[in-house]
Amino acid sequence: MESLDNKAILEAARIISGEVVLDKLVSKLMDIFITYAGAEHASFLIQEQQNLALVSFKHIEGKIEMYQQLKTVDESSHLSSAIIHYVVNSREAVVLNNATEEGPFIEDDYLQEVQAKSVLCLPIVHQDRLVAILYMENNKSSHVFTRERLNVLTLIASQASVSLVNAYLYAELEAKVKQRTDLLNDANQELTAVNQQLTNSKEKMKQMISNISHDLQSPVAVVQGYIGALLDGLVDDPVKQNEFLHTINYRMGSLSKLIKDLFDLSKLESGDMKFSMEAIPVDQLFDHFCQLFKLEIIQSGLQFKRRFNRDQAQEYPLLEVDVQRLEQVMANLISNAIKYATKELLKLV
Incomplete structure (x- = not known):
């Protein structure tokens, strides 16, 4: 036993x-x-x-x-x-x-x-x-x-x-290993998310640089066109010459403000761009844009034509806008319209 x-x-x-x-x-x-x-x-x-x-x-x-x-x-x-x-x-x-x-x-x-x-x-x-x-x-x-x-x-x-x-x-020991593994997995997921954010930021930066290049090229080309016309003696009328110089000065001011804004990329990326809003009659805004882009359109080889049904007795509504920001938008639109125009006529209506 x-x-x-x-x-x-x-x-x-x-x-x-x-x-x-x-x-x-x-x-x-x-x-x-x-x-x-x-x-x-x-x-x-x-x-x-x-x-x-x-x-x-x-x-x-x-x-x-x-x-x-x-x-x-x-x-x-x-x-x-x-x-x-x-x-x-x-x-x-x-x-x-x-x-x-x-x-x-x-x-x-x-x-x-x-x-x-x-x-x-x-x-x-x-x-x-x-x-x-x-x-x-x-x-x-x-x-x-x-x-x-x-x-x-x-x-x-x-x-x-x-x-x-x-x-x-x-x-x-297994519980501690699992806990550490879970922590590592969480950290890895966070790191992956950060890497994805960095990748997205790089893509946004590329797009931003492309937009910046476009925004800068448009006013520079216009200013060069006005200066070229003056240097080539194409404008003899002193009134027209003065008008050209005022336009050049205005566009250079807009360009200076754009460059100043571009220095603060964090504001651009976060959408924290400040606007200077002002009330302006819609007919005056139309006249302003016609004057601003007329020469650029003509120098591109296109005919310029404006159409605005103006009524002297009518009081046009006020638009609350940031004129310089709107100029940037219009400059891009006009530039693209000139680039891809299929006819010899460009109308501003």
């Missing part, structure tokens, strides 16, 4: 020594304890944040049940909570040979309800620390958990305590 017990202990040690995953370790321990103890069913409880929690239950005729949501002692319907609390406080094993007829727990409601016969509750301790509790019953036979069986189970429990502590440490 002693040889069989030693063989059982060695076999149990071999099975549990190499297992570090808590669920798998508990499952193997349950099989070992039920096999060598002669129990009808068993429950396994572990210390979870200084509280006992039921992690598994196994009936000899069924599969082991592993609880993903840990149950408290009082939530279990397969054990005596009074016996569990006693073992927690005393750190001593409880063995009942005929639970409902003898011993200190004969009045326990659970034991009376299930008519329990043989009961064993075994603490699993490692260096004075309670790491788990094994609770077993056999409600068909009394005196099942003999002293010999208790000795074997106690030795197996002693070996199991080391494996359980290692499994706890492994679970904590």
